[in-house]
Amino acid sequence: MQGKKIYQEKLFNNFQLSDRIPKENFYRRLSSELDLDYLYELTKVYYGSSGQKSIDPVVFFKLCLVGYLENIISDRKLIQHCSLRLDILYFLGYDIDEELPWHSTISRTRQLFPESIFEEVFTRVFMLCVDKGMVSGHTQAIDSAPIKANASMDSLELKVPEEELDAHLSKVRVQSYRDRQVQNKASKEQQVITANDQELKAITSRNKKWAKDQDQRTGAGNKGSRYTSNKTHYSPTDPDARISVKPGKARKLNYMSQLSVDTAHHVISDIKAYHADKRDNQYLQDITIRTQRRLRKGGLLWENLVADTGYSSGENYAFLESQGLKSYIPPHGTYKGGPDDFIYDKESDHYVCPQGKIIPFKKVFYEGVNNNKKKEYRASKKVCIGCPLRSTCLKKSQEKRITITYYVEEYERNIARVHSNQGRYMKRKRQSTVEPVFGTLKEYMGLRKVNTLGIKQANKVMHMSAIAYNLKKYLKFVTKMAKSAAKIGNAIFSELKATQNFIATILSHVNYSNVYLLKT
Numbered sequence: 001m002q003g004k005k006i007y008q009e010k011l012f013n014n015f016q017l018s019d020r021i022p023k024e025n026f027y028r029r030l031s032s033e034l035d036l037d038y039l040y041e042l043t044k045v046y047y048g049s050s051g052q053k054s055i056d057p058v059v060f061f062k063l064c065l066v067g068y069l070e071n072i073i074s075d076r077k078l079i080q081h082c083s084l085r086l087d088i089l090y091f092l093g094y095d096i097d098e099e100l101p102w103h104s105t106i107s108r109t110r111q112l113f114p115e116s117i118f119e120e121v122f123t124r125v126f127m128l129c130v131d132k133g134m135v136s137g138h139t140q141a142i143d144s145a146p147i148k149a150n151a152s153m154d155s156l157e158l159k160v161p162e163e164e165l166d167a168h169l170s171k172v173r174v175q176s177y178r179d180r181q182v183q184n185k186a187s188k189e190q191q192v193i194t195a196n197d198q199e200l201k202a203i204t205s206r207n208k209k210w211a212k213d214q215d216q217r218t219g220a221g222n223k224g225s226r227y228t229s230n231k232t233h234y235s236p237t238d239p240d241a242r243i244s245v246k247p248g249k250a251r252k253l254n255y256m257s258q259l260s261v262d263t264a265h266h267v268i269s270d271i272k273a274y275h276a277d278k279r280d281n282q283y284l285q286d287i288t289i290r291t292q293r294r295l296r297k298g299g300l301l302w303e304n305l306v307a308d309t310g311y312s313s314g315e316n317y318a319f320l321e322s323q324g325l326k327s328y329i330p331p332h333g334t335y336k337g338g339p340d341d342f343i344y345d346k347e348s349d350h351y352v353c354p355q356g357k358i359i360p361f362k363k364v365f366y367e368g369v370n371n372n373k374k375k376e377y378r379a380s381k382k383v384c385i386g387c388p389l390r391s392t393c394l395k396k397s398q399e400k401r402i403t404i405t406y407y408v409e410e411y412e413r414n415i416a417r418v419h420s421n422q423g424r425y426m427k428r429k430r431q432s433t434v435e436p437v438f439g440t441l442k443e444y445m446g447l448r449k450v451n452t453l454g455i456k457q458a459n460k461v462m463h464m465s466a467i468a469y470n471l472k473k474y475l476k477f478v479t480k481m482a483k484s485a486a487k488i489g490n491a492i493f494s495e496l497k498a499t500q501n502f503i504a505t506i507l508s509h510v511n512y513s514n515v516y517l518l519k520t
Contacts, residue, residue, distance in 0.1 A: 017090045027091035029475055033128075036061055042120060046112055055101045060109045061121060062092050063101070068446040068468035075103040115456055118463040122271070123294060125470050129267045130298040134477055136264035137300025139426070140291060141434040142307040143261075144280050145442065146254035147273075147458070148449040149241035153253060156233045156243075230277045240455040242277040255450055255458045258283050259441075259466075260291045261434045263306075267473055268437065269294060271466040273450075273459040280310035282370075285319050292323065304328060306430040314407025315373070317414050327414050328426040337408050350377065351402055353393070357383050359400055373406040441465050 021028045036058045043057045066088055067078045079100050082088045086096070094100060129135050228251065230242050241253040258280075260270040270291040274283050288305065295302050305320060306328045312335075320327045338344055342359070343352040351359040359377045367374050379400045384390055394400060405411065417423050441447040447465045450458045 015096065017086055017095065021087050021090050025087050026475065027087040029479070030471065031091045033475065033478065034125075034471065036121070038124070039117075039121070042117055043113060055105050055109055057109075057113075059092055059094075059101070060106065063106060064110070064464050065468055065471070066091070068465045069472065071444050071446050073446045073449065073451045075106045078106070079103045110452070110457065110460060113460075115459050115463075118460045122463045122467050122470075123297070125467050125474070126267065126269065126294065127298055129265075129470055129474050129477075130300065132474065132477060132481075134265040134474065135262045135267050135269070135295075135298065135300060137262065137295050137298070137302055139263045139304040139306065139429070140269060140295075140302060141261050141263055141430045142259065142284070142287060142305065142311065143430075143434040143438060144256055144258045144283075144310070145438045146244050146246065146252070146276055147257045147442075147447060147462070149235075149238050149253040149255055149458070150449065150451055150453055151235045151238040151241045151253045153228070153243075153251065155235045155237040155253075156228055157236055159232055159234055238453045240275065240453075240458070242275050244276040255455065256283075257438075257447070257462050258287050259434060259438060260287060261437050263429050263433050265473060265477060266433055266437055268466045268470055271462050273455055273462050275455065280307075281313040281316055284311045284313075284316045288320065288323060288325070304426065306426045308430070313372075314405045314410055317410035318407050321410060321413075326417060328417055328423050328430075329414060330418050330427075331411060331415060335411065336404075337412065338404055339402055342402070353379075353389075353400065355387055355389060357387070359402055364406060367403075374403055375406050377402040377404075437469070441469060445469055 039057045039061060047054060063078065063082065066082060067073065067075075070078075070081060072078045072081055079102075082092065083100055089096065092100075126135070228243055233243065235241050235253055238253065241255065243251055244254045244256070245251040254276040256274040256276040256278075258270075258272055258274055259268060261267070262269050270287060272287070272290070284307070292302055302325060304326050309330045309332055312329050312331045316329070317327055338351065341354045344350075345352060349361045353359060357379065359379045362376045362378045364373065364375055366372065381399045384394060384398075384400055387393070418427075445465045445468055447462065450461050452458060452461055
């Protein structure tokens, strides 16, 4: 007989979420493993003693966590998604007839709590992984990736001299009543030009080259294709965002995410948001200090640091050696330990040219915008007079001048490690460790774009994404350990059962023999 289902709502229901959520459900297991009660004490100072009650800080962090686990960066969509999922309601501690917090409450609470609270939650989750034996500590792989900011290139405006700011803005655009009422989010320092004359001249020459090479290409008339620089432009929408570009990709306003990953089970040991207008090697020392502090807190010893060429610099090599760390960072292709065909005398600290003339050490100085520490060796003009190699060796100058990095010995020790068998192994380890982690965060953990404004808020977003990643790794590891323990237990039980049966068989044969002897 054909059946037909007729739906009719009941006035009264006897329903429990715990009966409907399977024991092996991800959020049910996460609820039993994750304890966030310490947040009540940490966040108590940010609330008053009277007035309406706020959202529970534990519920807030769980809601944020769900957003990154489900790859949802919109607070509005997150609330809609959670209200339709029984397992998530169970994880949050809400019943089916309870209304979830309003989506704007999440945004306001995120701004209320400082970065230190999010970093503390990240550290606590990291320590869970340490306690389970997921973190070895001895080798950390470091890498970076640009994360798109919540601002458009169309929002860029020109920086101007400080004394002419208001006058300039009135010339380049018509200020409506709304423009005059809305305050610019950028500070005075971010709106004015801070570059020196040398930097501005370099930008001018790059502009001329860009105009010559790109101006006639398809799409060159678009507003987004114009040549822009952080020295001359800023975004009033998000002043902390910086223009950056990777080869083969469009110029965008980004933040820089710096990531450190333990190579044992790919647990993230550190993450932080930085401005995207600097090179990776300028952030390495800060990353190292924070990662080392966290590993020491977990009782772990750090020995090896693995990174790509972007982190290469003599200052970094020297710093890592002072911290007792072995660096496996390939140098830039432009690195040269010294001039060709010149012999270096380490004891006397001078160079000997192919004609046997001595080029003595003169001074240590700092060169360029980044103040790179260098050593200068220079011979007097008289030494090179009459030399047969003068025309090819000196070119335009009148005396031989050799400039090298101050950290040649640190470079050479690092290069020897990189080219060793251990160094080749470390390179493969880095490629299979930190790069897949970044790919997972960007594609599946809500880190493709920062949906907040300001570098402090971006740092909170990155910490929450890393927390979600580590918790997912943690639950997978715990489940695998439980299954392994169950298999071992079953194997031992089977062995004991087999042994028991064998002993019983032997005893039965012994009893049968005794009976036979008595009868005879």
